[in-house]
Amino acid sequence: MTQTITAPLLQMHGISKAFSGVPALRQARLSIAPGEVHALIGQNGAGKSTLIKILTGAYKRDSGEILFAGEPVHFTTPLQAQKGGISTIYQELNLIPLRSVAENIFLGREPRKYGLIDWFRIHADAAALLDKLGIVADVRMPLNQCNTATQQMVAIARAVSLHARLVIMDEPTSSLDEQEVETLFRVIRQLKADGVSVIFVSHRLDELYAVCDRVTVMRDGQTVAEKSMQDMDKLQLVTTMLGRELASTVAQAAGEEIKPDETRTPVVEIKALKSGVRVNDASMAVYPGEIVGLAGLLGSGRTELARCLFGADRVDQGDILLKGQKRAWQSPSDAIAQGVAYLSEDRKIEGIIPDMSVEENLTLVLLPRLVKLGVVDRKQQQVIVQRFIERLQIKTAGPKQKIRELSGGNQQKVLLARWLCAKIDFLMLDEPTRGIDVGAKAEILTLIRELADDGLGVLMIASELEELTAYAQRVVVLRDGYTVRELSGSQISEDNMMAAMANATAKDNPVAERAP
Incomplete structure (x- = not known):
């Protein structure tokens, strides 16, 4: 009797891609079996x-080479891939x-x-x-x-109606509640039973173990692991994604824990x-003169938490206290007026105004205070700009230079100066060193x-854990939107x-225990 060996539905080998000479993929690989739910994970930029x-x-x-159903393929458009049996459901539904x-x-x-549409x-x-x-x-x-x-x-039903053999789901649970996630998982299991393969992209570790058979981990443009989910625990997943080898798997650190001074x-x-x-x-709490690190995997709620504190996202429950007083921001302008600042992760989209000058970008928040009788006090503006260019050592040809012509690091300094000249008390920094040399x-x-x-009280979000280790007095860890640990x-x-x-739960959160 001859044993039947099921060939992979999808094989990608030696895939490389560079943009303007910068490698985005280096000999990456991916293999998907028929009727398999396969997790594809990695940090931003992986x-x-x-x-x-x-x-x-x-x-x-x-x-590189791509084989689909055993045949070499070279799709040149998403529509061609769709007709070939591959359907993608994006995080932002199209x-x-x-x-x-x-x-x-x-x-x-x-x-x-x-000749007419058959509505029935x-x-x-x-x-x-x-x-x-x-x-x-x-x-x-x-x-x-x-x-x-x-x-x-509906997006999944459309993919099924297209007779897709492979469905790619990009962060499909990002905007679903717990009950809706269970409904999605049931549908995914139905697709699997029907022989449809699924690539499941998510950063929620519990979901991967709930619905996926195998996992491929990517880091720095390379495939660094391909394993069965049952052969890789959560701690191994995290360390593989971040590229760190644990000296020990013990979660508790040796030494005495240092508590913040709660008299302040x-x-x-x-x-x-x-x-x-x-x-x-x-x-969590941030004290004057303290840098608190906010750690967590992508999708853990770090940025969303910062946006709540800045009035950009709505708060459904809970309290925000500023210097001991309860606050409820209706918009970022409310937060700014109370001395709260936020430096976004994406400085090009949410930070700089590329075609405006260094001077204009730097004084953007301060501008209302520089206006007298409807006219900007240019002399005062120039004094402030020159002071912060010197203080932060911003390398520029001059205040009138367009900010898009500056290096990434100097653009970031201008954005920092924008908030500092506004005299703030609390500064949130979302990946402040990303994309700079x-x-x-x-x-x-x-x-x-x-x-x-x-x-200044500082909350620093960073994926580079060594930065938090070197600069933070305390580190708060988020997992799936919950504060699960506080380290000091x-x-x-x-x-x-x-x-x-990887493993902590909300029960491990010491902040919750001491909250009244």
Whole structure:
């Protein structure tokens, strides 16, 4: 009797891609079996999105081979990949909100009768498809009247109707609640039972173990691990993603824990904060003159928490206290008026205004105070700009130079100066050293330390754990939107942070215990 060996549905070998000479993928690989749910994970910049875009024809690979169903493929457009049996469901759904559920499922492929759209068949086929997947929805209802979970299911139903053999799901649970996630998982298991393979991109570790068979881990554009989920525990996943080898798997650090001086009033304190689906129960405090690190995997709620503290996202539950007083920001302008500042992770999109000068970018927040009788006091503006150029050692041809012409590190210094000249008490920094060279990185981190020494309260979000180890007095670890550990003194180590990211729960949170 001959043993039947099932060939992989998808094989990607030696995939390389560079943008302007900078490698994004280096000999990456990915293999998916028929009827398999496969996790694809890695931090920002690991290469996941680039690999998927090469597979689906959005990018052209520089080298490597792709085999799908045993045949070499070279898709040049996402539509070509879709016709070839690969369908992608993006985090931001690419459906048409004002069209009905049924229309979205069969968009561009509407069945016709006598040259006209056969609406009876569209509605009947859509209802049958949703019923097969166990989805309850009115197929005639406009999509924008459905909740997010139903919209996600409609995208899956569309993929199934296209006879997809491989469905790629990019962060499909990012905007779903717990019950909706269970519905999604049930549909994924149904797809698996029907022989459809799924690539599941997510940063929520518990979800990976709940629904995935195997995992591929990427780091720095390379595939660094391919294993069965049951052969890789959470701690191994975290350390593989971050590229750190644990000297010990013990979560508790040796040495005495150093508590913050609770006789002082925190500049900012949050208690049991909840916002949307990303921030579930976060508690922490930042004291004047202190740098508090905020650690967690991508998707843990770090940025969302900072946006809540800046008034950019709505707070559903919990309290924010500024210098001991409860506050409820309605907008970022409210937070700024109270001395709260936020330096976004994406300085090019949410920070600089590229075609404006260094001078204009630096004084943007301060501008209302520089206006007298509707006219900007240019002399005072120039004095302030020159002072901060010298203080922060910003390398520029002059205040009138366009900020887009500066290096990444100097752009970041201008954004720091923007907040410092506004006389703030609390500064949040989201990945302040991302995308800048090593020398500028050291300058930025030294400057942050000096600002804290001058009495500023600083909350620093960083994926580079060694930065938190070197510069933070305390580190708060988030996992799935919950504060799960607070580390201080000798407890602050990369090993302890990774252990908390992998295995700690809300019950391990000492901040919650001492909150009244």
